[in-house]
Each structure stands twice: as C-alpha cells, then as structure tokens.
Amino acid sequence: MYKENAWKKYTDEEMKKVMEFSEGYKAFLSEGKTERACARLTLRMAEEKGFRDLEEVLKAGDSLKPGDKVYAVNMNKNVALFVIGEKPLEEGLRILGAHIDSPRLDLKQNPLYESEGFALFDTHYYGGIKKYQWVTLPLALHGVIVKKDGTSVDFVIGEKEEDPVFGVSDLLIHLAADQMKKTGAKIVEGENLDVTIGSIPLKEAAEDEKEREAVKANILRILKENYGIEEEDFLSAEIEVVPSGKARDYGLDRSMIMGYGHDDRVCAYTSLAAILDVESCQYTNCCFLVDKEEIGSVGATGAQSLFMENTIAELMACMEGESLIKVRRALKNTKMLSSDVSAGLDPLYLSVSDKKNAAFLGHGIVFNKYTGARGKSGCNDANPEYIAQLRKILDDAKVNYQTAELGKVDQGGGGTIAYIMGNYNMNVIDAGVPVLNMHAPWEVVSKADVYEAYRAYKSFLGDF
Known part of the structure; x- marks a missing residue:
C-alpha cells in the first residue's frame, strides 16, 4: 500500500528536474559537513532570496507584514527561517524541522x-x-x-x-x-x-x-x-x-547519491529549498534547522532549548504585540513535519524489517507515525486526523509517499525531534527520506526520494 516506484511516473522533463535538483543537494552536502557550515550555507542561500536578519528588524523597530522574510540564528548552529503569512500568528505556523548535525x-x-x-x-x-x-x-x-x-x-x-x-x-x-x-x-x-x-x-x-x-x-x-x-x-x-570527499552519484544508472551526512542534511536541504521557493502564504511558514539531535537534542542549540519559542515570541511582538498567551496559542495551533530520515529496506538485511511496514528507496517520502523503541518508548505518535490531512495534500499534489516503522518490533529503534515539538501540543509527524547505511561514514539515498521530499514539503507549506 502506497509503495509505488516514483521513477516510473517521471517524464523526460521531470527526470531532468530530478537530476538537476540532486546536483544542488550534492553541492550542499559536500560543503556542509558540519552544523556550522550548514548554518552558513543556509544563511547565504536565504539572503540571496531576500530574507533579513530578525535581529536587524528588531533593532530598527520595524514591524512585520505578510510576505516578509526573516531569519534567526542561534550560536551559529541553529537557523530558523520565516515567511510571514496572511493569517495572524496566533492561528499557528507550518513548520519543517530538521537537524543539521551528523555522527x-x-x-x-x-x-x-x-x-x-x-x-x-x-x-x-x-x-x-x-x-x-x-x-x-x-x-x-x-x-x-x-x-x-x-x-x-x-x-x-x-x-x-x-x-x-x-x-x-x-x-x-x-x-x-x-x-x-x-x-x-x-x-x-x-x-x-x-x-x-x-x-x-x-x-x-x-x-x-x-x-x-x-x-x-x-x-x-x-x-x-x-x-x-x-x-x-x-x-x-x-x-x-x-x-574526506564529495557526495557522488551511486549506481550505474546514477539513481542514488552516496555522501556523508544524509542523516539529516537530506531533509534539511529539501526543507530549506521548499521554504526558499515560497513567495506568499496563508499561515506563517518556518524552516527550523537544529543541532544536537544525534545526542538527544540537548543543550542550547538542541531542539529542547527555548530558541524556537523565544523567536516566535519576538515575531509575535513585531506583528501583534507582546502576549505570552498568544505565543502559546500559536504553538498549539501549529502543524509540523519533523523532517528526519528513515531506514531504507536493504536487500542484504531483510531479516530486521517488516517488509509491509518498511521504507523502499525510490518510492517517495516516508511518514513514520511513531518511532521510539521497546513498545514505542520515547516516541511521538501522530494523530490519525492529522495524517488524513497530509494524505489529501500529497495525493492532490501527486507526491509519492509511503509509511514505515524503524525495523521489526523489538529489533531496535530511534528517535527524532518530533516528541519535543509535540510537547507544545502541536500536531507533528516524522516525514523524511529513506537511507541505506544510516550513521555509517558514507550513506546512500535515492534521488527520486530527495525530489519527492522537496515536493512534499513545498505542498505542506501551502494553505491547509
């Protein structure tokens, strides 16, 4: 169910777009091998698209209006990009959240x-x-x-x-x-x-x-x-x-990319590319890139810090005046994709996976309703009402997607930032790219999945 091979649907023109998009990602991955490097690249790309530093907006005493684009930086390792929407911030944001640290x-x-x-x-x-x-x-x-x-x-x-x-x-x-x-x-x-x-x-x-x-x-x-x-x-x-070395095409058909740090820069790049293409939106859009996910999202630059909450409070002050209760309402009304990778089904290690609940390379973006381990311990478990909304969005946009778990029950497990953002009472689900060799020095992803993730994230940032 929902495991259709994306390569089969592409026309020659679409195939060209897939390959061209992958070239941009390969360049990003090759240059952004640390969280600081990723943050620098993100800011450079954002400023080229007209994003302004929120600190400068605050110093100038400027207000923010729909269509404005701003960014906030935290200790050179976190970046949050915002495109201000038509609706009041109190009605919630649409957040794409990924991490830019790697083993x-x-x-x-x-x-x-x-x-x-x-x-x-x-x-x-x-x-x-x-x-x-x-x-x-x-x-x-x-x-x-x-x-x-x-x-x-x-x-x-x-x-x-x-x-x-x-x-x-x-x-x-x-x-x-x-x-x-x-x-x-x-x-x-x-x-x-x-x-x-x-x-x-x-x-x-x-x-x-x-x-x-x-x-x-x-x-x-x-x-x-x-x-x-x-x-x-x-x-x-x-x-x-x-x-040492650049990301490179993998396979005689050049269908895949081998590189260091796909987890989770593949989702960071596709999330970034999606928000950079936004010109206007109903709800305020955000791309939230964080550090320290690989060691528990702790510390001042991890997702558990108050950086995002504080930044949204600053936005609220610029747009609607200072109000703690409005900030709380904005967070509660937010919908988020925790843009993180999933384990791709490896034909050499089938015994650790349940095939009907596994992610296949080349079949599109992966939704993990829950992660965790040992009885879903430590996971965020997304609501079916929210998943139904996402299904409609992606089906309408003809985006290839699939659902998966991280291996067989009791085989292992893992976590993301989803449960942390879920603590704000917002709707969150993990949605990312399947990876082979995850956490190895050289990981592998499918170019089709990279492109479908970008299309999924862009559709999510639309009006719903």
Whole structure:
C-alpha cells in the first residue's frame, strides 16, 4: 500500500528536474559537513532570496507584514527561517524541522599527543556509530578555534585535491586473531579512534624534545605557521573529523547519491529549498534547522532549548504585540513535519524489517507515525486526523509517499525531534527520506526520494 516506484511516473522533463535538483543537494552536502557550515550555507542561500536578519528588524523597530522574510540564528548552529503569512500568528505556523548535525569524531579539548614516532589527535565519537566503520578511511578536519582575544580561525583540511588527509589505523589481519574474536561493539574501542596526523620530527626541537616529542613539536610548528594556532587554543576549539570527499552519484544508472551526512542534511536541504521557493502564504511558514539531535537534542542549540519559542515570541511582538498567551496559542495551533530520515529496506538485511511496514528507496517520502523503541518508548505518535490531512495534500499534489516503522518490533529503534515539538501540543509527524547505511561514514539515498521530499514539503507549506 502506497509503495509505488516514483521513477516510473517521471517524464523526460521531470527526470531532468530530478537530476538537476540532486546536483544542488550534492553541492550542499559536500560543503556542509558540519552544523556550522550548514548554518552558513543556509544563511547565504536565504539572503540571496531576500530574507533579513530578525535581529536587524528588531533593532530598527520595524514591524512585520505578510510576505516578509526573516531569519534567526542561534550560536551559529541553529537557523530558523520565516515567511510571514496572511493569517495572524496566533492561528499557528507550518513548520519543517530538521537537524543539521551528523555522527562523527570530535577532537578532545587536549587532543594533540605523540606516541611511538607518530603525532595523533585524541577524539571522542559523537552520536551512534559502529566504531569499526571509521578506520582506514581518508578523513578531513573541519573546525573553528576561538582565541582569547575573541578572534576566530575557521579551517578545513583534507577536502581539496592538494590537501593532506588523515585517518584512524587498524590492526593488520595477520595479527588480528584475538581482535576477530571480539563482538562488533568491541572490535575497535572508542579510545582507539585517534587520528594520525604526522610522523616527521622537528629538527630544531629543544634538547628535551629531541627524544620524546619532536614530532608533536613539528605539528605545532605547522599549525602556528599556517593557521596561527597555539596548542593552548585547542581549549576553545570545536574541531570535527569527518570523511574526506564529495557526495557522488551511486549506481550505474546514477539513481542514488552516496555522501556523508544524509542523516539529516537530506531533509534539511529539501526543507530549506521548499521554504526558499515560497513567495506568499496563508499561515506563517518556518524552516527550523537544529543541532544536537544525534545526542538527544540537548543543550542550547538542541531542539529542547527555548530558541524556537523565544523567536516566535519576538515575531509575535513585531506583528501583534507582546502576549505570552498568544505565543502559546500559536504553538498549539501549529502543524509540523519533523523532517528526519528513515531506514531504507536493504536487500542484504531483510531479516530486521517488516517488509509491509518498511521504507523502499525510490518510492517517495516516508511518514513514520511513531518511532521510539521497546513498545514505542520515547516516541511521538501522530494523530490519525492529522495524517488524513497530509494524505489529501500529497495525493492532490501527486507526491509519492509511503509509511514505515524503524525495523521489526523489538529489533531496535530511534528517535527524532518530533516528541519535543509535540510537547507544545502541536500536531507533528516524522516525514523524511529513506537511507541505506544510516550513521555509517558514507550513506546512500535515492534521488527520486530527495525530489519527492522537496515536493512534499513545498505542498505542506501551502494553505491547509
């Protein structure tokens, strides 16, 4: 039921649109490998479409009227875009909410050390990963270092053709008899996910460094000369280790995209593209891009922060005057799509899925009425009245969609930001793109699903 292959319906002209849209997404995915990079890209694209900074609107004392486009930024990791609608804000918004963080390795605050003639960076993994998947891959460093005087040094090393790359070493098969007896969770330990960054000792090292930390000294020299970075600056740094390389077409028919961070930038990009195409609307439209979903949506930049609530309060003050009760009503009357990915059915691992309730690549956007685990624990369970409204919208727009669960009952599970936004008493459902290899360094999606998600999100932002 509702599992029709989207590729079958496309005309030659529509096929061209699918492929062209995917090129824009591939560029976004290749450049936006961190949440900060995604936020920068989002702001650049939004300003090109006429969006203004809400902070500037507030400072100028301007009011907002239907058709106005504004954005708000939170700590360079959250972005909320708004297109002001004809109806009072109190009557609710139409929100597309996605997260822009992805599983990765983070450098610890005191990361640089030398061991047995190698300089390495000590890491702590971020999000749910299979640790063994991160060894022997070409890796890149993306980050920002903030100095004590407040100046920031942004850098990316390992993405250009002429850049060096980095990596986590693995034990050769010839000596791995004991290692191969371990479970998948223990084959590679978290503390062994350290990144090798150099092996040449500094010839001019101080006498006490010649025998023990001359390689580390040489790395510090390179960092100082090329980036103005001192070792102490790592204390106020945020450096992420991600797979090196661009998103690429996958398959001889070029029907899919392999890239790092589809979860959840594929839904972030399609949500962003949808709202950027909006010129006017009945209800105020919003695209809400958040951080920290992969570790529970906690902290000042996660969905559990008050950033969205505070921003809507500022909008209310600009449009209808300050009123806490009106803000509460606006949130209650809001309808939202929690734009997050779902597990695609993998022909090599059919045993973990219930096929009639699984998401198929190429069959369109996926609705998950609920996620969670062990008896729906921790999930948002969408109301059937709301789902019926969405069915009509997508059927009228001839958008391919499907429904799914995240694997068989008791097989596993997962969560999104849906339950958090549901706490405001708004209608929310998870709706996103099916993914293969989810949370692996290289994930796979179908171009058809990417395009159908964009069309679904654009239809949702219309009047209903």
